Amino acid sequence: MHKRSYSAALLQGKCPRCREGSIFTNPVSRLSTFNRMNETCPHCGVRLEPEPGFYQGAMYVGYAFTVAVLVTIGIILYLLGDPSEWVYIGVIIGVMLLLSPLNYRYSRIVYLYFFGGIKYNPHLSQPK
Numbered sequence: 001m002h003k004r005s006y007s008a009a010l011l012q013g014k015c016p017r018c019r020e021g022s023i024f025t026n027p028v029s030r031l032s033t034f035n036r037m038n039e040t041c042p043h044c045g046v047r048l049e050p051e052p053g054f055y056q057g058a059m060y061v062g063y064a065f066t067v068a069v070l071v072t073i074g075i076i077l078y079l080l081g082d083p084s085e086w087v088y089i090g091v092i093i094g095v096m097l098l099l100s101p102l103n104y105r106y107s108r109i110v111y112l113y114f115f116g117g118i119k120y121n122p123h124l125s126q127p128k
């Protein structure tokens with residue numbers, strides 16, 4: 001019986017309790033609905049919003065992701081020949097727009113995993 005690892009479940013956006021049910025209802029590629037979440041896990045039924053307003057804290061995770069991407073792009077552009085500041089601004093805005101659906105989802109997933117208080121239960125991870 002194969003069980004999904006902690007990091008694989010986090011990267012695939014699976015429920016932190018059973019690691020089987022998806023946290024989000026649609027794939028990230030659907031730009032109009034990428035942000036829709038399941039209220040409860042479709043596999044084990046755990047509430048995926050532990051308390052009202054829980055995901056406001058995910059903003060801080062998203063901010064950290066944004067800063068990490070911004071610094072990485074800045075270093076890469078600098079090493080590629082230090083172009084004008086407008087190139088920095090344009091590339092950073094473009095990349096942040098492209099990554100914003102992923103940023104939104106992973107900030108919520110990471111916040112749920114780290115601060116959601118939901119423990120992994122291996123007995124719930126059998127596929128239905």
Ligand SMILES: [Zn+2]
Pocket residue numbers: 015016017018019020021041042043044045046
């Ligand atoms: Zn679950």
